[in-house]
Amino acid sequence: MLPDPERKLHRILLNYPSHKQGRMPEFRLLEAKTGRSRKDILLGLKYLEDxxxxxxxxxxxxxxxxxxxxxxxxxPARKSRSNLDYWTY
Structure with missing residues (x-):
């Protein structure tokens, strides 16, 4: 699970309308959408890459x-071993 700031940055990148054509939002737009400075965005992108x-x-x-x-x-899907697993998990 990602920390909240990185998760928000990742969701912006994932949901950006033209990311499938290879265009990503510029730093100015990321600053406006996240409310974070360029330095913080760079750290978040580095975290996502790592x-x-x-x-x-x-x-x-x-x-x-x-x-x-x-x-x-x-x-990943778990295989149920018995009927008891259904009631306990």
Whole structure:
């Protein structure tokens, strides 16, 4: 689970209308949407990259950011061993 500031930044990147065409929001827009400074946004992007949520090859711009996974990926399915598991989990 991501910390709240990083989760918000990740959701903005994920839901940005044209992220599928390779265009990401600029730093000015991220500052306006998150209410954070550029320094804090850079730290958040670095955190997301370190935890493999995004790929960010060019650190001077946001245009090369690729979202690798969604924060809401479902957990792996568990196989039920008995009827008791149904009632206890």
């Amino acid at each position: 935890h493999f949520y995004i790929e960010w090859p060019d650190k001077t711009t946001t245009q090369g950011i690729k979202v690798l996974k969604d924060d809401n990926d479902p957990p």
